[in-house]
Amino acid sequence: MSNDENKGARLSRQRETILDELRKVKTHPTADEVYDMVRKILPRISLGTVYRNLDFLSGRGVVLRLGGAGTQKRFDGNPAAHPHLRCSVCGRVDDLEWPLALPELPVEQSMGYSRLRCDVEFVGVCPMCAGRDS
Amino acid sequence: MSNDENKGARLSRQRETILDELRKVKTHPTADEVYDMVRKILPRISLGTVYRNLDFLSGRGVVLRLGGAGTQKRFDGNPAAHPHLRCSVCGRVDDLEWPLALPELPVEQSMGYSRLRCDVEFVGVCPMCAGRDS
DNA sequence: CTGCGTGCAAATGGTTTGCATCCAC
């Protein structure tokens, strides 16, 4: 949070709190879940600010923005690429607690794409949701 | 398109055309791109119908709905799980033309999740976009 | 005939943005 890339960037209380709270949890909250978490500390923060900061932070690689199958994006305080487990019923996302090596792509097979990173997501039904039906 | 799961499902001209067109292209169009493609054949089709049918088809596993990093979902006429390449600049999605084996997850490591499938997406900058800047 | 599918348009829901004010530096 304090290298060359950050010229002109200020550390507001909002930005700091958002990052703190995001790093504190092991879940992968959506923007409005982050909003709820942070609002307990800064009640006057706005949802727009949360979005702006999550955008700022993920843009700098400080946090991870998870695309994936769901409708809302989710955020991860751990910026290192790692595989996730997503529940297709309730939408929750867990970290995979198993050191699965991310697939490596030889340059010759990258079809001209550059600066590649790899997203791996396992989609299924979480234990809680499996208990309720099927 | 004609097994037990399809009880009560009708094959309207719209549904048939959407599936045909989607299978015809190697791109991975968004819903409104599909709409444009199909509209050339059925000018009176509505965007809502396109969404409803893409939903129907992906729900039955006939086509693939790609979540991933972008804001819009994309659709793939090939329903088999396979890795994709996504351009983070223009959003296009290509098939990886290289037989990369999808990561296998031992049941003991699935953290209680069931019916798992694996999505792999490489995100980077496509040749066209790389030519324009950076 | 029956009821699934469609066209149309309005509604929804997540995310972004314009603007005046605020505050970190």
Add this chain to the structure above:
DNA sequence: GTGGATGCAAACCATTTGCACGCAG
């Protein structure tokens, strides 16, 4: 003091949905 950051609310855009009619089986 100055420009980046915020709060608020309106705007945006992808997607979904209610309803009356149409057509596949």
